[in-house]
Amino acid sequence: MDWGFDSVTGVACIDLFCGAGGLTHGLQRAGVDVVAGVDVDPLCRHPFEVNNDAEFVLEDVGKLEPADLQTMFGSADTRILAGCAPCQPFSTYSQRYETVGTPRWGLLYHFARLVRALKPEFVAMENVPTVTKHKVYGDFVEALQNEGYQIWSDVVDCSQYGLPQGRKRTVLLASLNGPAELAKPSAETGTVRGAIGDQPSLHAGEAHADDRLHVCSSLSDLNLQRIKASKPGGTWRDWPKDLVAACHRKRSGKTYPGVYGRMEWDKPSPTLTTQFFGFGNGRFGHPEQDRAISLREGAILQGFPADYSFLPESEALQFKALGRLIGNAVPVTLGEIVGQSILASVGSGPQAIETSADAKGGCDDRALVA
Structure with a gap:
């Protein structure tokens, strides 16, 4: 298949x-x-291509052939195959809907199939912590080991790397070029204030004139009363009894305090x-304004720049679709740490990249660590 990619050299992903x-x-x-991104969702094309120097390929990973990917890699000396398969099948909350045998359960097998055929120098994967409890994950790790990969994996708290979100994820790095592991945390813990404290104020249901993603x-009248009665870090247990939902008054509902909360x-x-x-x-109420956080604030808490474009101006904004794109994303901060860690293991870390840019008489913006 002709994907129309130019020849690539050096390190490519x-x-x-x-x-x-x-x-x-x-x-x-x-x-x-990163030369290409592959996804089956056409809504991903705009945010992927507009904000990144890479081509978007609309394709089901299960239908990809190794030759297709090798064409994309071109003549790269070091190839990285990254695959963060949808986490819903492995999420504790979603397992009531996603059972063994549904299409998304098998995506890690297709990832393994492509790794076995291509044998890229590095493999990177991210998913929910509970992914390690599932057979498909064990089979994936075994497939990598059988191909000679050295594997590092651990559950990572992204807030320890500066992401203003307590997001925990299993991260796996596999290498054919000797040991590779995620860099140790060095950044201060990110906070909600540091991330979105300077975003313009909004009322519930309002959009900012200069940023339609903000x-x-x-809120219904009842939920407006509830959020006014909510304390940052508190729960619905702090409310007057007449505001508590009927389901939470039942014995079975009293153990679910993690909803209707403020950050x-x-x-x-x-x-x-x-x-x-x-x-x-969830605990998605703004710390002091009487509203849930905005779509833009959610994106910023995921590490996206404040001007990251998620949809064309001509398209209508849909909360559910954009919430899915933002909530499902791998945090940008974690992606940066993964990149730095892999490059360090091949002798092409940030210092080497900066030297290379200086030698060319220019500055490669991508070498600058935010």
């Missing part, structure tokens, strides 16, 4: 299940040349889900 481009954006910040969902300014946000724009869907 293909981002499978690329989504809106969070991993790619972070990798490119670190200095990795828009928050409306705290000087701590990381809770883990964002695909429904972070709804006050009743």
